[in-house]
Amino acid sequence: MACPYLEYRDANGDLTFDEARAYCTAADRFVQPLRADICNDRYELEHATHCEIYRAHADGDDGAGDARAEDARADDGGAPIEGADRS
Ligand code: SF4
Numbered sequence: 001m002a003c004p005y006l007e008y009r010d011a012n013g014d015l016t017f018d019e020a021r022a023y024c025t026a027a028d029r030f031v032q033p034l035r036a037d038i039c040n041d042r043y044e045l046e047h048a049t050h051c052e053i054y055r056a057h058a059d060g061d062d063g064a065g066d067a068r069a070e071d072a073r074a075d076d077g078g079a080p081i082e083g084a085d086r087s
Contacts, residue, residue: 003047003054006031006039027053 005027008020012030022031022039031039038045047054 002041003039003051005054005057006036006047024053026057 003024005025007023007025009023009030010017010020022033022036023029024031024035024039035051037043038047038050041047048058
Protein backbone atom coordinates (compact mmCIF):
# COMPACT_ATOMS: atom_id res chain seq x y z
CA MET A 1 0.00 0.00 0.00
CA ALA A 2 1.33 3.43 -0.91
CA CYS A 3 2.27 5.99 1.71
CA PRO A 4 -0.73 7.98 2.97
CA TYR A 5 1.24 11.21 2.49
CA LEU A 6 1.68 10.60 -1.24
CA GLU A 7 -0.34 12.55 -3.80
CA TYR A 8 0.01 13.05 -7.53
CA ARG A 9 -0.21 16.63 -8.78
CA ASP A 10 -0.30 17.86 -12.34
CA ALA A 11 0.53 21.46 -11.52
CA ASN A 12 2.74 23.57 -9.28
CA GLY A 13 1.52 27.13 -9.12
CA ASP A 14 1.33 28.42 -12.66
CA LEU A 15 3.37 25.49 -14.01
CA THR A 16 1.45 22.48 -15.36
CA PHE A 17 2.88 19.04 -16.15
CA ASP A 18 1.97 16.61 -18.95
CA GLU A 19 1.98 13.80 -16.41
CA ALA A 20 1.12 14.07 -12.74
CA ARG A 21 4.15 14.01 -10.46
CA ALA A 22 4.57 12.43 -7.06
CA TYR A 23 4.18 14.91 -4.22
CA CYS A 24 4.84 14.37 -0.52
CA THR A 25 2.27 16.19 1.59
CA ALA A 26 4.34 15.52 4.71
CA ALA A 27 7.39 17.38 3.40
CA ASP A 28 5.35 19.64 1.10
CA ARG A 29 7.61 18.89 -1.85
CA PHE A 30 7.65 16.98 -5.12
CA VAL A 31 9.31 13.58 -4.96
CA GLN A 32 12.07 12.32 -7.27
CA PRO A 33 11.47 8.99 -9.06
CA LEU A 34 13.81 7.04 -6.78
CA ARG A 35 11.94 8.27 -3.73
CA ALA A 36 8.58 7.58 -5.40
CA ASP A 37 9.53 3.89 -5.46
CA ILE A 38 9.65 4.06 -1.67
CA CYS A 39 6.42 6.08 -1.52
CA ASN A 40 4.67 3.41 -3.61
CA ASP A 41 6.26 0.45 -1.83
CA ARG A 42 7.71 -0.81 -5.10
CA TYR A 43 10.29 -3.56 -5.30
CA GLU A 44 11.54 -4.43 -1.81
CA LEU A 45 10.96 -0.91 -0.47
CA GLU A 46 8.45 0.07 2.21
CA HIS A 47 7.67 3.65 3.15
CA ALA A 48 7.31 2.80 6.84
CA THR A 49 10.82 1.33 6.92
CA HIS A 50 12.80 3.26 4.32
CA CYS A 51 11.47 6.84 4.47
CA GLU A 52 12.79 9.02 7.27
CA ILE A 53 10.09 11.62 6.59
CA TYR A 54 7.31 9.08 7.09
CA ARG A 55 8.99 7.72 10.23
CA ALA A 56 9.31 11.23 11.67
CA HIS A 57 5.59 11.80 11.18
CA ALA A 58 4.72 8.38 12.56
CA ASP A 59 6.82 9.19 15.63
CA GLY A 60 4.82 12.35 16.21
CA ASP A 61 7.37 14.75 14.78
CA ASP A 62 5.84 17.09 12.24
CA GLY A 63 8.76 16.35 9.91
CA ALA A 64 9.60 20.02 9.62
CA GLY A 65 13.18 19.23 10.53
CA ASP A 66 13.47 16.93 7.55
CA ALA A 67 11.81 19.47 5.30
CA ARG A 68 14.14 22.20 6.54
CA ALA A 69 17.14 19.96 5.88
CA GLU A 70 15.87 19.35 2.36
CA ASP A 71 15.34 23.10 1.93
CA ALA A 72 18.96 23.71 2.87
CA ARG A 73 20.11 21.32 0.14
CA ALA A 74 17.64 22.38 -2.52
CA ASP A 75 18.07 25.21 -4.95
CA ASP A 76 14.52 26.47 -4.61
CA GLY A 77 11.20 25.77 -2.90
CA GLY A 78 9.98 23.57 -5.73
CA ALA A 79 12.98 21.26 -5.78
CA PRO A 80 12.26 17.56 -5.39
CA ILE A 81 13.32 15.48 -2.43
CA GLU A 82 16.77 14.01 -2.92
CA GLY A 83 17.99 10.50 -2.26
CA ALA A 84 16.57 7.66 -0.30
CA ASP A 85 17.24 5.96 2.99
CA ARG A 86 17.73 2.29 2.15
CA SER A 87 18.76 1.16 5.62
S1 SF4 B 1 8.55 10.98 0.84
FE1 SF4 B 1 8.10 9.57 2.55
S2 SF4 B 1 6.47 10.57 3.74
FE2 SF4 B 1 6.55 11.54 1.73
S3 SF4 B 1 5.02 10.44 0.49
FE3 SF4 B 1 7.01 9.46 0.13
S4 SF4 B 1 7.12 7.79 1.62
FE4 SF4 B 1 5.49 9.18 2.30
